Amino acid sequence: MTTKFTPDHEYIRVEGATGIVGITPYAQDALGDIVFVELPSVGKVLKKGDEAAVVESVKAASEIYAPVSGTVTEVNDALTGNPGLINSDPENEGWIYKIAIADAGEIDSLLDDAAYAELTQ
Amino acid sequence: MAQSTAETLKTTPLVERHIAAGGRMVPFGGYNLPVQYPTGIMTEHKWTRDYAGLFDVSHMGPSFLVLNNPSGDAEADHAAIAAIIEPLICGDIAGLKPGQIRYTLLLNETGGALDDLMVGRSPLFGGALYIVVNAGTKDGDFARIAAAAGDKAKLTRADGDNALLALQGPEAVNVMAHIAPGAVDLGFMQYAPFEWGGEKLIIARSGYTGEDGFEILVSAGNATKLWDALLADDRVKPIGLGARDSLRLEAGLPLYGHDLNETISPIEAGLGFAVSKRRREAADFPGANRILAEREGGLSRVRVGLIVEGAPAREGAEILDASGAAIGVVTSGGFAPSLGKAIALGFVPPSHAANGTPLQVSVRGRSQSAQVVETPFVPHRYFRKPKAS
Numbered sequence: 001m002t003t004k005f006t007p008d009h010e011y012i013r014v015e016g017a018t019g020i021v022g023i024t025p026y027a028q029d030a031l032g033d034i035v036f037v038e039l040p041s042v043g044k045v046l047k048k049g050d051e052a053a054v055v056e057s058v059k060a061a062s063e064i065y066a067p068v069s070g071t072v073t074e075v076n077d078a079l080t081g082n083p084g085l086i087n088s089d090p091e092n093e094g095w096i097y098k099i100a101i102a103d104a105g106e107i108d109s110l111l112d113d114a115a116y117a118e119l120t121q
Numbered sequence: 122m123a124q125s126t127a128e129t130l131k132t133t134p135l136v137e138r139h140i141a142a143g144g145r146m147v148p149f150g151g152y153n154l155p156v157q158y159p160t161g162i163m164t165e166h167k168w169t170r171d172y173a174g175l176f177d178v179s180h181m182g183p184s185f186l187v188l189n190n191p192s193g194d195a196e197a198d199h200a201a202i203a204a205i206i207e208p209l210i211c212g213d214i215a216g217l218k219p220g221q222i223r224y225t226l227l228l229n230e231t232g233g234a235l236d237d238l239m240v241g242r243s244p245l246f247g248g249a250l251y252i253v254v255n256a257g258t259k260d261g262d263f264a265r266i267a268a269a270a271g272d273k274a275k276l277t278r279a280d281g282d283n284a285l286l287a288l289q290g291p292e293a294v295n296v297m298a299h300i301a302p303g304a305v306d307l308g309f310m311q312y313a314p315f316e317w318g319g320e321k322l323i324i325a326r327s328g329y330t331g332e333d334g335f336e337i338l339v340s341a342g343n344a345t346k347l348w349d350a351l352l353a354d355d356r357v358k359p360i361g362l363g364a365r366d367s368l369r370l371e372a373g374l375p376l377y378g379h380d381l382n383e384t385i386s387p388i389e390a391g392l393g394f395a396v397s398k399r400r401r402e403a404a405d406f407p408g409a410n411r412i413l414a415e416r417e418g419g420l421s422r423v424r425v426g427l428i429v430e431g432a433p434a435r436e437g438a439e440i441l442d443a444s445g446a447a448i449g450v451v452t453s454g455g456f457a458p459s460l461g462k463a464i465a466l467g468f469v470p471p472s473h474a475a476n477g478t479p480l481q482v483s484v485r486g487r488s489q490s491a492q493v494v495e496t497p498f499v500p501h502r503y504f505r506k507p508k509a510s
Contacts, residue, residue: 032363033163035456036432036463038485054485056433058162058456059363061485 004067004110007119011091012067012099014107021067022095023055023086026120031057034086039075040097046070048106053096055086068106070099133179134284134344142359150256152180155361162363166458169330169368170499173290174360175351178329182259183279183338186270188248195219195247202248205270211387211406212240213397220244222251222310222325225395226387227262232408232415233383234390236262237375239327244313248274251312251323253285253336255377284344289334289368291502292356297324297335300350304335308506317347326504329365331372331497333504370464371457373426373496379436380424380452380466388415389468391424391496422449422468426496427480429454429463431489434482440467441481441488448473451482459499466496 003013009027012019028034036056046052046066053064075097079085086094101107111119130153139146144155154177157165168174186206191198203215212225222241226234236258243249254262259280267276288296297304301315304324312325323338339347351357366376375381375390386408387395393416400406404413427434433455440449454465465482473480478493 032157032161035163038432054432056456058166058367058458059156061432061435 002107004107004112005116005119006065006067006110008065009120010064010067012107012110013091014101017101017104018073019068019070019099019101019107020095021052021064021097021099022090023064024116024120025090028087028090028094031055031060031062033058034083037079037083037086037096039077039079040072042072042075044072046072046099055083055096064096066099067110068099069102071102072097073100074098131180133177134341135177135179135348138345138348139177139359144359144361147362149362150180152256154180155359157361157363158359160358162361162367163458165358165360165364166367168358169290169332169360169364170459171290172356172358173288173292173296173334173354174330174364175348175357176287176289176360176365177284177348178287178336178365179280179284179344180256181280181285182254182256182262183283183285184252184254184263184266185277185279186250186252186266186274187246187277188274189272191246191248193247198247199242202250202274205274206240206250206252206266207400208405209265209269209407210238210240211396211400211412213399214240214242214250216397216399217242220307220311220313222312222327223397224310225397226381226392227254227265228387228407229383230407232386232411234377234381234385234387235265235383237377237381237392237395238262239325241312241325251325257378279338282341284339284341284347286337286339286344286347286351287328287334288337288351288357289328289330289332289360291333293332293334294504296351296354296357299354300347307335309333309503320347322347329372329374330368331374331499331501331503332368333502367455367458370453370455370466371459371497371499372501373466373498375424375466376453385468386412386415388412389420389422389424418471420471423471423474424452424466424468425474425493426498427451427454427465427467427482427491428494428498429465429482429489429491431463432484433463434465434484434489434491438465438467439483440469440491441483442473443479443481445481445488447483448480457498464498465491469493
């Protein structure tokens with residue numbers, strides 16, 4: 001199990017052919033209280049860099065981009081009633097969607113722990 | 122790049138306090154100010170509704186307009202100073218009692234709002250007004266007022282040398298009782314000078330949250346001392362600009378540059394109350410023709426409050442009628458922490474402005490249900506003194 005990051009502060013936790021996508025603790029802290037999450041539809045085909053979801057804080061809306069290409073297989077419906085899960089537990093209960101990874105090679109181009117840590121220093 | 126921007130920003134006397142408290146500093150109105158502290162906008166917002174929030178609003182434009190050669194007859198001097206400011210605005214200043222403040226609008230010749238502002242009559246002297254204008258418009262406003270004053274009166278800016286603090290919320294009055302006990306006797310929209318540890322404070326019972334509270338002008342040199350003294354009370358927490366915006370939005374109060382601008386009249390903005398009766402009858406304010414015609418129903422758009430289903434509709438979102446035709450635009454919108462739902466202010470034709478009218482808003486290309494509701498979204502809780510008999 002690997003977790004990779006984008007420079008836009010999404011993470012993708014790779015479990016076999018599936019990736020679990022959310023935003024990093026750094027990102028949730030920067031956005032502040034999340035009050036609404038617009039989830040993608042299951043079955044949606046995304047290219048790397050496509051807008052996949054939107055999270056809204058009290059102040060502003062922020063797009064969440066697809067870290068890799070693939071098809072949305074599941075979304076975190078718990079966020080509809082409790083968008084604050086992204087703040088309280090961004091890496092576990094606050095996951096946003098799962099994606100069937102189309103091209104495993106794209107994972108390698110993402111940031112690893114050390115590179116992401118350096119970016120957010 | 123962010124650093125070079127920061128260098129050109131002005132700071133308030135409290136900047137070090139904001140940074141020490143973990144404030145997230147952002148540029149606003151040319152100033153470096155905290156948008157939030159570590160607890161976040163939601164917590165700050167709710168704290169203000171439940172207890173008392175302390176805001177640094179030193180970016181705003183407090184000033185004094187004082188007659189150059191007062192006669193010594195307080196009523197005649199007040200009439201003279203009122204006659205200088207009234208041609209610029211739609212409020213009745215001549216009719217103010219000593220210490221009374223009025224919310225009014227600075228208008229252009231076509232009746233559009235150049236700013237919204239507070240004008241107070243000195244509680245002590247004839248021929249002196251306390252005027253507080255918005256940060257983004259203050260230079261233009263002050264130039265306009267100074268030009269109107271000519272050699273009859275002098276406008277003295279009180280920004281820069283002073284800090285302006287706002288203490289807002291149901292506990293504000295109990296906190297203020299320990300700082301300036303006399304201030305708790307002020308009614309809503311009254312002000313007076315008070316002494317605090319040898320220092321003069323000018324305290325107004327006013328604010329921008331819909332709650333009871335005070336706005337305090339203090340010298341720059343004593344600003345941190347007052348800030349610290351207020352925060353020493355457990356009921357008080359510092360509140361950033363983010364919650365200031367969500368609080369005023371829930372209170373249905375317009376934000377200049379968003380819900381008000383130089384094309385929008387007071388009637389369109391739902392601020393007809395700010396066009397004083399005496400001024401209406403005399404029709405002696407800028408844009409009176411348009412404003413009086415609009416008051417009689419000649420309106421093409423009017424500001425409404427909307428409850429929005431789903432994602433917040435932000436400024437610029439289109440408002441659609443029930444059939445999907447575009448009829449207006451959102452001028453302020455966001456999430457209302459006290460209500461747990463999205464709310465917005467926007468402009469629509471009067472035909473679609475009745476409370477309960479079902480509308481839609483377009484957010485990221487998708488239509489969402491919205492409904493016209495009465496503002497304020499959250500009832501005001503101002504402190505109104507019983508009328509003296």
